[in-house]
Amino acid sequence: MKIFTSKAELSHLLTELKKENKKIGLVPTMGALHSGHLSLIKTAKQQTDVVVCSIFVNPTQFTDQKDLEKYPRTVSADIEKLTEAACDYLFLPEVTEMYEEHETWHLDIGYLENMLEGAIRPGHYQGVTQVVFKLFQIVNPTKAFFGQKDYQQVLIIRKMVEILNLPVELVMCPIERNKEGLALSSRNVHLSETEKSKALLLSKSLFTIRDLSAQHTPEELKAIALNILKSDADIKLDYFELLDKDTLTTLNNDSKGMVALVAATIGKTRLIDNMIFN
Structure with missing residues (x-):
C-alpha cells in the first residue's frame, strides 16, 4: 500500500x-479503523479495480472542540490494518493540505440538515459535505463506499451528489456489529x-421492534423501543425515530420501508445506531 499526503x-x-479504464473506489474515514471500516474496503475491492482509503479527522464537522480533540487517532494501527486488507492507496493529508485559510462553504441540502443529528450538531453536515466534496474532487472515484451506521449522512451525501451532479456512485454498506x-x-x-x-x-431496542414490526403500528413500535431505552437511567436518549427510509420524513402509505434511528449518550460517549425494515 502506498501512502500519499499530497492531494x-x-x-x-x-x-x-x-x-x-480502472474503476476507482473511495472509502472516506476519520481513522481509528475497526472491522466495520475494513468491511467497506472489502466491498470496494470486490466492486472496483483500485481502492483508496482516506484518513482525515475533519475539523469542520465537529461542533464541539473537545470532541475533536478527544477523537481517537491510531494511525500506525490503521496503516497495519489497511495493509492487511490489501488497500491500494492511503490518503493521509494534514489539515493545511485540505483547507485554505478563511475558506467558506455552504450547500443547501434542505430539511435533512436540521433534523436528528443536524438538530443536535448544528453545522455538522456542512462540514461533512465540504470534506466529502473535496475528497471526490481529489480522487474522482467511480464509486464511494459509506457505512449504514451514519444513515442520515449517506442520504445527505446522496443529496449533494444529486445537487452538484457529481459522477460518482454511492454504495451504502451494512452495519457491522460485535457478537x-x-x-x-x-x-x-x-x-x-x-x-x-x-x-x-440501543441495538436491543432495534432488534426487538424489527421482530415485532409485522404485528404493531409504527407508533406502538416506537413506544416499545422507548420503554427499553428508558429502562436504564444511565442512557441519556437524544432521539428514537421511525421514519421513511428513503426520505427521513414521516411514514405514510407511499413509504417503501422504514428506518429506526437512535442516538444516546452512555457515560461520556455518544453513540448512534439504526435498522431498516420493510
Whole structure:
C-alpha cells in the first residue's frame, strides 16, 4: 500500500489510472479503523479495480472542540490494518493540505440538515459535505463506499451528489456489529465494560421492534423501543425515530420501508445506531 499526503500527487496518479479504464473506489474515514471500516474496503475491492482509503479527522464537522480533540487517532494501527486488507492507496493529508485559510462553504441540502443529528450538531453536515466534496474532487472515484451506521449522512451525501451532479456512485454498506449486537464505532473505545453492557440496549431496542414490526403500528413500535431505552437511567436518549427510509420524513402509505434511528449518550460517549425494515 502506498501512502500519499499530497492531494496533487494522488490526483495525478489516479487520473493516469482512470485513463487505463480502472474503476476507482473511495472509502472516506476519520481513522481509528475497526472491522466495520475494513468491511467497506472489502466491498470496494470486490466492486472496483483500485481502492483508496482516506484518513482525515475533519475539523469542520465537529461542533464541539473537545470532541475533536478527544477523537481517537491510531494511525500506525490503521496503516497495519489497511495493509492487511490489501488497500491500494492511503490518503493521509494534514489539515493545511485540505483547507485554505478563511475558506467558506455552504450547500443547501434542505430539511435533512436540521433534523436528528443536524438538530443536535448544528453545522455538522456542512462540514461533512465540504470534506466529502473535496475528497471526490481529489480522487474522482467511480464509486464511494459509506457505512449504514451514519444513515442520515449517506442520504445527505446522496443529496449533494444529486445537487452538484457529481459522477460518482454511492454504495451504502451494512452495519457491522460485535457478537452481542453493538454497532461497531471508533467511539466504542471510550466505553467502560459496564457502559458497553448498557449500550447494548440501543441495538436491543432495534432488534426487538424489527421482530415485532409485522404485528404493531409504527407508533406502538416506537413506544416499545422507548420503554427499553428508558429502562436504564444511565442512557441519556437524544432521539428514537421511525421514519421513511428513503426520505427521513414521516411514514405514510407511499413509504417503501422504514428506518429506526437512535442516538444516546452512555457515560461520556455518544453513540448512534439504526435498522431498516420493510
